Amino acid sequence: MRTGKLVAAAAIGTALWKYFKPSAQVTKSDDHAAAFADAETHPENFDQTRSAGPEAMRDTPRREWNKVDQAADESFPASDPPAY
Helix, strand or coil, X not given: CHHHHHHHHHHHHHHHHHHHCCCCCCCCCCCCCCCECCCXXXXXXXXXXXXCXXXXXCCXXXXXXXXXXXXXXXXXXXXXXXXX
16 A cells, blocks of 8 residues: 555656656756846846846747836836836
């Protein structure tokens, strides 16, 4: 009975690992922070602030970028977001 639970847990763990592991085809540079596009900033830059907009992002946004997204991104790190 106990062995069956261990085998089931191992099978579930293996399935989750295979599902969530990074793809071997990803070839992004790892010499800077994850939020930055390649060549957006230098890894030794103490002020790790990226330019606003999706072109400065390392990963492509999941949905189309709109004016609210752009305004919110431009306001960061201000405490008050735009009032759209």
